[in-house]
Amino acid sequence: xxxxxxxxxxxxxxxxxxxxxxxxxxxxxxxxxxxxxxxxxxxxxxxxxxxxxxxxxxxxxxxxxxxxxxxxxxxxxxxxxxxxxxxxxxxxxxxxxxxxxxxxxxxxxxxxxxxxxxxxxxxxxxxxxxxxxxxxxxxxxxxxxxxxxxxxxxxxxxxxxxxxxxxxxxxxxxxxxxxxxxxxxxxxxxxxxxxxxxxxxxxxxxxxxxxxxxxxxxxxxxxxxxxxxxxxxxxxxxxxxxxxxxxxxxxxxxxxxxxxxxxxxxxxxxxxxxxxxxxxxxxxxxxxxxxxxxxxxxxxxxxxxxxxxxxxxxxxxxxxxxxxxxxxxxxxxxxxxxxxxxxxx
Amino acid sequence: xxxxxxxxxxxxxxxxxxxxxxxxxxxxxxxxxxxxxxxxxxxxxxxxxxxxxxxxxxxxxxxxxxxxxxxxxxxxxxxxxxxxxxxxxxxxxxxxxxxxxxxxxxxxxxxxxxxxxxxxxxxxxxxxxxxxxxxxxxxxxxxxxxxxxxxxxxxxxxxxxxxxxxxxxxxxxxxxxxxxxxxxxxxxxxxxxxxxxxxxxxxxxxxxxxxxxxxxxxxxxxxxxxxxxxxxxxxxxxxxxxxxxxxxxxxxxxxxxxxxxxxxxxxxxxxxxxxxxxxxxxxxxxxxxxxxxxxxxxxxxxxxxxxxxxxxxxxxxxxxxxxxxxxxxxxxxxxxxxxxxxxxxxxxxxxxxxxxxxxxxxxxxxxxxxxxxxxxxxxxxxxxxxxxxxxxxxxxxxxxxxxxxxxxxxxxxxxxxxxxxxxxxxxxxxxxxxxxxxxxxxxxxxxxxxxxxxxxxxxxxxxxxxxxxxxxxxxxxxxxxxxxxxxxxxxxxxxxxxxxxxxxxxxxxxxxxxxxxxxxxxxxxxxxxxxxxxxxxxxxxxxxxxxxxxxxxxxxxxxxxxxxxxxxxxxxxxxxxxxxxxxxxxxxxxxxxxxxxxxxxxxxx
Numbered sequence: 035x036x037x038x039x040x041x042x043x044x045x046x047x048x049x050x051x052x053x054x055x056x057x058x059x060x061x062x063x064x065x066x067x068x069x070x071x072x073x074x075x076x077x078x079x080x081x082x083x084x085x086x087x088x089x090x091x092x093x094x095x096x097x098x099x100x101x102x103x104x105x106x107x108x109x110x111x112x113x114x115x116x117x118x119x120x121x122x123x124x125x126x127x128x129x130x131x132x133x134x135x136x137x138x139x140x141x142x143x144x145x146x147x148x149x150x151x152x153x154x155x156x157x158x159x160x161x162x163x164x165x166x167x168x169x170x171x172x173x174x175x176x177x178x179x180x181x182x183x184x185x186x187x188x189x190x191x192x193x194x195x196x197x198x199x200x201x202x203x204x205x206x207x208x209x210x211x212x213x214x215x216x217x218x219x220x221x222x223x224x225x226x227x228x229x230x231x232x233x234x235x236x237x238x239x240x241x242x243x244x245x246x247x248x249x250x251x252x253x254x255x256x257x258x259x260x261x262x263x264x265x266x267x268x269x270x271x272x273x274x275x276x277x278x279x280x281x282x283x284x285x286x287x288x289x290x291x292x293x294x295x296x297x298x299x300x301x302x303x304x305x306x307x308x309x310x311x312x313x314x315x316x317x318x319x320x321x322x323x324x325x326x327x328x329x330x331x332x333x334x335x336x337x338x339x340x341x342x343x344x345x346x347x348x349x350x351x352x353x354x355x356x357x358x359x360x361x362x363x364x365x366x367x368x369x370x371x372x373x374x375x376x377x378x379x
Numbered sequence: 380x381x382x383x384x385x386x387x388x389x390x391x392x393x394x395x396x397x398x399x400x401x402x403x404x405x406x407x408x409x410x411x412x413x414x415x416x417x418x419x420x421x422x423x424x425x426x427x428x429x430x431x432x433x434x435x436x437x438x439x440x441x442x443x444x445x446x447x448x449x450x451x452x453x454x455x456x457x458x459x460x461x462x463x464x465x466x467x468x469x470x471x472x473x474x475x476x477x478x479x480x481x482x483x484x485x486x487x488x489x490x491x492x493x494x495x496x497x498x499x500x501x502x503x504x505x506x507x508x509x510x511x512x513x514x515x516x517x518x519x520x521x522x523x524x525x526x527x528x529x530x531x532x533x534x535x536x537x538x539x540x541x542x543x544x545x546x547x548x549x550x551x552x553x554x555x556x557x558x559x560x561x562x563x564x565x566x567x568x569x570x571x572x573x574x575x576x577x578x579x580x581x582x583x584x585x586x587x588x589x590x591x592x593x594x595x596x597x598x599x600x601x602x603x604x605x606x607x608x609x610x611x612x613x614x615x616x617x618x619x620x621x622x623x624x625x626x627x628x629x630x631x632x633x634x635x636x637x638x639x640x641x642x643x644x645x646x647x648x649x650x651x652x653x654x655x656x657x658x659x660x661x662x663x664x665x666x667x668x669x670x671x672x673x674x675x676x677x678x679x680x681x682x683x684x685x686x687x688x689x690x691x692x693x694x695x696x697x698x699x700x701x702x703x704x705x706x707x708x709x710x711x712x713x714x715x716x717x718x719x720x721x722x723x724x725x726x727x728x729x730x731x732x733x734x735x736x737x738x739x740x741x742x743x744x745x746x747x748x749x750x751x752x753x754x755x756x757x758x759x760x761x762x763x764x765x766x767x768x769x770x771x772x773x774x775x776x777x778x779x780x781x782x783x784x785x786x787x788x789x790x791x792x793x794x795x796x797x798x799x800x801x802x803x804x805x806x807x808x809x810x811x812x813x814x815x816x817x818x819x820x821x822x823x824x825x826x827x828x829x830x831x832x833x834x835x836x837x838x839x840x841x842x843x844x845x846x847x848x849x850x851x852x853x854x855x856x857x858x859x860x861x862x863x864x865x866x867x868x869x870x871x872x873x874x875x876x877x878x879x880x881x882x883x884x885x886x887x888x889x890x891x892x893x894x895x896x897x898x899x900x901x902x903x904x905x906x907x908x909x910x911x912x913x914x915x916x917x918x919x920x921x922x923x924x925x926x927x928x929x930x931x932x933x934x935x936x937x938x939x940x941x942x943x944x945x946x947x948x949x950x951x952x953x954x955x956x957x958x959x960x961x962x963x964x965x966x967x968x969x970x971x972x973x974x975x976x977x978x979x980x981x982x983x984x
Contacts, residue, residue, distance in 0.1 A: 088827055090732075094680060094739045108679070108820060110739050182808070182837065265813045269837045270826060283816035284679050288660050288667075 063315035069308030073301060077125050080118030087111055087119035087272050094284070095291040104293040107277070108284035116272050117297050123273040124255050124305070127189040131254030134193025136200055136247040143204025144231050144239075148212045158205065165198040173257060177266040185268040188261065192254045200246045207239040241320035245313050252309030259302055274298040274305075428982065430956035432690030433682075438669055438951030440983020446952060447981065449648035452662045453675035453945070454478075454968075455655050458625040462612040463596070464586055465538070465545050465604045471628060471653060472620075473612045475546065475584070478968040480630055480651060480976075482586035482614035485513055485532065486579065488970035490704050490865050490943055491962070493758030495579060496971050497641075499527070499587055499615065500564075508573040508911050513582070515562040519637040521589050522613045527637075529559035534590035541597055542604045547585055553577045573911035580868035583970060589613055617646045617976070628653040646976040647953070667691070669951030675944045675968060677817060679742045690950040694966030695959050699737075699744045702757050702966055704943025705864035706748075707818055708877065709825065710935045712856055713897040714886060716802045722787035723804060723834075724933035728773040729780035730832045731825050736939050740820035745939040750774075751926050752877060753870040754940060761915075762870055764923045771930050780832045797833045805835025807856035812843035818859045821938050825859075850894050853886040860894065864943045871909050874925045877935050878902045897934035944968050953979040 085091055092106035099105070104113035146157035172195045180187055211217070212235065220234045236243075255274075261267055262275025263282065281287075281295035431437040440446055454477055459470030464482060472480045479487070485500040495503065500513040519527035536557055539548035553574045556567040568578055596607045612620050617638065618630035630651040639645055654671070656662040663678050665671045667689055678684070681700065684691040693700040711718050711727070718724065728750070737745040749755055750772020753763040789797040789804065797804045809826055811818040822838045829836040836857065841849075849855045862876040863869050875881075876892045880903050884890035905928060909921035946966035948956040957964040957975050964974035 090735055090739075094742055108739055109823065110735065178841070182806075182839065265819075265840055269839060270823075270830075280820070283814075283819065285660055285663065288663055289680055289683055 060315055060318055062311055063319070066308050066311035066315055069304055070312055073121060073305050073308060074125065076118055076301065077122035080115065080122055083115050083118055085112045085115045087116045089115070095286065095289060095294060097291075098293050104297055105291070107294050108280050108286070113293055113297060116277055117274075117301065119272040120274045120277050120298060121301055121305075123185055123268070123271050124258060124275070124302075127185055127192065127258045127268075127273065128251040128255035128305075130186065130189035131192040131196065131257070132247050132251035134190055135196040135250045135254065136243065138194065139197035139200025139246065139250075140204050140236075140243055142197070142201040143206075144208045144235060146201070147205035147208025148231060148235055149227070150209065150212070154205070154209075158202070161198045161201045161205075164195075165202070169195040170257070170260060173261055174264065174266060177261055183266065183269050185271050185273070188258060188268050189254070192257045192261075193250075196250055196253055196257065200250065203246065204239060204243070207242055208235055211235050211238045241316075245316050245320070248309050248313040248316065252306045252313075255305050255309075256302070274302050428950070428954040428980075430692075430958055430961040430979075431950040431954050432685050432692040433696055434685040434688065434690070436685075436688065436690040436950070437954050437982055438690050438949075440981060441952045442983060444649075446983050447648060448650040448652055449673070449953065449976070449979075450665075450671045451478075451651055451653050451673050452656060452666070452671050455628060455653055456657075458655065459623045459628055461608045461610075462620065462623070463604070463607045463609050464588060464612065465542075465547075466607070467605060470623065472618075472630065473586075475586070476969050478976075479586075479616055479970075479973040480618040481612050481616045481620060482588065483616050483973075484583055484586060484970070486583040486867075487973065488580075488583040488758075488867055489965045490758055490967050490970070491702055491965040493761070493865075493867075494971075495583060495867055498583075499532075500582075503579075503582070505575055505579075507913055508575055509568055509570070511566040511568065511575070511578060511582070513564040513566070515564070516637070516641065517562075519615055520635065521615055522619050522633060524635070525589075525591070527587075527589075527615055529562055529564055531590045532564055532587055533557055533559055534593065535585065535587045538588075538593065538597075538604060541602050544603075544605055547581070550578070550581045550585070553581075572907075574868075574871075576868035576871050576910065580866045580872065583867050586614070617642075617973075618651055621650070626655055628655070642974070642977045644977060647979050647981065648976065651976075666947065666949055669949050671949065672951070672953050673946070673948040673956070675946065677742075677945060678947060681742070681947060692948050692950060692956060692958060694946055694957060699741075699746050699940070701744050701942035701945060703746060703754050703940035704757055704967075705861065705941050706752075706754060706873075706937035707821070707859050707939060707941055708862045708935050709938050710850065710855075710858045710860045711895045711897075711933075712853060712858075713895045713934060714853065715807075715856060717804050718807075718856070720787065721932050722783055723789075724936075725773065726780040726783040726787075726832070727829065727834065728933050728936045729776050729783065730828045730834065731936075731938065732775050732828045733939065734775060735824050736821045740817050740824060741939050741941070742817075745941065748937050748939060750930050750936070752873050752929055752937070753922065753926065754865055756940075758865050759870050762919055762922045764919075764926065767923065768926070768930070771927070773930075773933075773936070775828075777828070777832045784833070791833050794835075795833055796835045803835070804833070805829070807834075807836045808839045809836055809857045809859070810839050810841065810846055810849060810855055811859040812846045813840040814843075817941075822859050825938070851889045851891070853884075853890065853894065853896050858894075859938060870922055871906070874909065874922070874929070875906055878925070878929065879906055881906075893934075895934055897932070899928070899932060899934075902928060942966075944972075946972075950982070952982055954982050955980045 080087070088111065090110040091102065091112050092110045094108055094110060096102065096106040102112055102114070104117070107113050107116055142157050142161060146154040173191060176191045176195070177183060177188065180191070217230065217234055220230050225234070258267070258273060259275035259278065262273050263279045265279055267273055267276040267279060277298040278295060286294035428437050454471040454474070462470055462473040464473040464475065471477055473482065479498070484498050486503060487496040487498045489496055497516070499516060499519060501516045502514050504512045506512070515529060515532070521527055536547060536550055539545055539550050553569050553572055554566055555569050558565050566578060568575060592613060593604065597604055600607045610623070615637065617633050617636045619633050621631040622629040632646060632649050634645065636645055654665070659676050662671065662674060662676050666674055666676070667684055681691065681693065694702055711724055713719055733748045737743065737747070746756060749765065749768040751763060751768040753759050755763050755765065784797050789799040792798050792803070809822045811822055813819070819838070819840055826836045826838050846858070850858050850860055863872040866872065878897065878899070879892050880899060883893070883896065883898070886896065905921065905925050909918065909925055912918035912921050944967050946968070950956060955961065955978055957966055963978060965971050
């Protein structure tokens with residue numbers, strides 16, 4: 035029995051490293067995780083913080099001091115408490131809007147990319163049109179026309195204006211997956227379209243979807259901040275954007291009340307930076323080409339690959355020696371192809 | 380230290396609040412006392428100047444031409460395109476009822492004393508409730524040198540008949556006839572309405588325009604004067620329009636001003652320059668740095684400016700710093716279920732945390748709100764029965780609010796919101812225009828106050844045009860909206876604005892008063908009696924009766940007081956600004972607010 039047609043089990047016998055070591059969680063991943071975790075904890079801390087965001091503890095822009103870490107805002111509320119509530123609201127809006135946008139985007143992208151034909155043309159046509167309109171304008175128009183602005187309505191509005199780029203990107207991925215053989219197999223075995231999309235296509239682009247979701251969350255938080263700063267934010271709720279809105283309205287910058295506008299600005303920066311960094315580091319995890327783990331790990335895996343190659347070469351030459359008299363062995367296909375065939379068989 | 384020309388006070392012919400010689404000295408003492416204080420920002424304490432910053436400081440003055448120029452802001456926010464004073468949005472200073480630099484009025488209202496001072500008319504006499512007689516000043520000329528005559532006055536009011544869409548048309552609701560005999564003008568007041576106050580208010584607010592110019596404009600536009608566009612404005616005032624572009628409006632002193640003798644000289648600044656800013660912040664920053672001398676813009680916490688050593692000042696030295704002149708009103712749509720009930724409205728009035736609004740939303744610029752439609756502390760104080768407002772009125776008391784609702788048969792549901800017979804108190808929308816920051820913040824506090832007692836409410840801030848339409852058409856729940864600011868016709872006009880049942884307008888149609896569509900049988904008679912009251916005693920009685928009804932029925936309630944105009948000055952270049960201690964002029968721009976421009980003094984040069 036020749037090596038190319040060897041069962042898969044034999045191939046696995048080659049020395050492999052610990053599977054977790056191949057998920058190279060880089061430093062930037064941990065930094066991103068800490069940032070995001072910090073913001074999430076800040077949002078949660080509002081539940082245990084002694085003063086509520088609506089409690090008047092001082093006057094207009096009291097400076098920090100007297101037990102108030104960041105003084106008071108224009109309503110005389112504790113800035114720390116408002117910041118916690120605002121962070122929570124912004125995170126909720128980000129999550130909900132991210133889920134809405136990713137769901138719509140992935141659904142449109144999957145269907146159009148996989149089904150193709152006139153449906154693809156139609157869906158992508160719509161997507162391109164929506165993509166061409168600056169979403170902030172659509173956002174403002176929808177927000178103005180809403181009878182009542184709550185954090186949920188705002189999140190959904192942001193979600194339904196943010197999906198197009200996800201749809202386009204997912205479509206590209208899905209149409210590439212659609213040409214693979216396992217899809218044919220699934221078709222032959224009688225699977226219906228939804229089942230194929232969910233079981234045979236989606237898993238292949240799931241990593242991409244997760245990264246798109248992370249970007250959508252961060253984009254939605256910033257979109258909320260932009261809308262709220264214009265005064266179109268959720269009424270009766272604190273968010274990082276409304277905090278900035280009131281700071282602007284009451285001229286915190288001109289009156290030197292830095293404590294009213296710096297904390298929400300910094301948190302917003304941390305949130306978007308954290309999420310973007312998380313996305314980038316997840317990209318490295320999912321996409322081996324971008325993997326840039328520790329130098330030592332790189333060397334180890336390089337050494338491992340060299341070892342593998344040497345072992346393979348050694349076994350080959352041994353077999354070649356054995357099969358020297360057999361001319362057919364020269365028609366051996368590439369090793370990879372052999373494995374695949376073996377697997378399918 | 381006589382910065383005050385006494386002849387002018389005698390000429391003005393009215394009993395102005397006595398200006399004591401001592402007040403000038405007191406100002407000096409104050410400045411001395413502040414001598415040892417902070418200094419900085421190029422400003423220094425000045426012991427020989429009055430009417431300087433609240434910290435007693437003054438600047439060193441600008442150099443060059445700018446030393447003789449006055450920089451003013453807060454009246455024009457977009458490039459000036461049209462100086463037709465009858466247009467929908469004319470540019471400053473042709474816009475309605477602003478500083479009398481180019482156009483002037485017949486009479487001038489003083490927001491501190493409530494007096495009507497002479498303007499183009501040297502004196503006026505009121506004959507009971509039947510007529511008003513005005514005598515024009517001598518020697519008034521237009522900017523082009525032509526003589527100002529009674530014909531110009533008659534034509535100005537006549538325009539209200541020529542084009543009934545103009546604001547001046549409302550003059551003819553209250554007036555039957557205007558006639559002239561030489562320089563004497565007689566106004567016959569409408570015999571049914573007998574509303575002297577409203578007529579005087581128009582005389583004090585309507586700019587008199589040149590007949591020659593507007594006759595031509597009427598011909599050109601086919602009597603559609605509001606649509607006429609012009610880049611010029613010719614008046615009788617102490618300044619002429621020199622230049623207007625995207626960035627500024629420049630007025631130059633009229634060296635041949637007729638009022639040289641009447642006002643005791645020409646105005647001090649050779650030029651008045653109004654830079655056009657994009658936002659409040661731009662103007663406030665320039666003001667703080669002394670690049671603007673005087674302005675009418677909302678500045679949060681203005682006291683920080685003089686605390687940090689800037690020579691910035693206001694009329695009053697202590698909070699609220701500004702003389703109150705208007706009261707933003709919490710308008711209630713009484714056609715809505717729940718809001719129909721006066722007990723609910725009274726509970727609402729008790730629920731609001733007025734002190735928070737005054738302290739934070741209004742930056743401390745408002746005194747305690749009384750349960751009355753009369754503004755305390757200024758020109759209207761004499762009509763106010765303060766004790767009654769306190770004993771029969773409302774104040775912030777959430778427990779009382781809940782008690783009133785419980786007594787009226789309302790009970791809290793599982794969601795914590797009061798309801799009775801299936802009528803839930805809320806959710807209601809509180810509206811006011813986006814960007815009117817103090818009102819936005821005030822309504823946020825109201826919404827919070829309501830939620831705390833069990834009335835469901837949330838804020839909503841659409842654009843101004845939309846809010847105006849909603850409120851006029853009765854398409855709203857609750858709103859913060861303006862009513863008449865102090866003028867010769869208030870407090871009567873304010874009662875009429877809030878409560879009048881004359882010409883009730885159905886929902887969906889445009890109303891110009893009583894936006895809440897509050898209905899009552901007695902109010903029209905009370906309003907008529909108050910308008911026609913012949914003497915002060917009966918006027919006060921009639922106004923108190925109206926105020927009683929207001930407190931009983933709560934068709935709306937005031938949220939805070941606001942100055943008619945924010946009057947803020949920076950004594951970097953000019954001193955002798957009007958202050959409480961130096962009260963030769965009221966803290967205003969319109970009406971009698973033209974007085975200080977003749978008296979301010981250049982510091983440098």
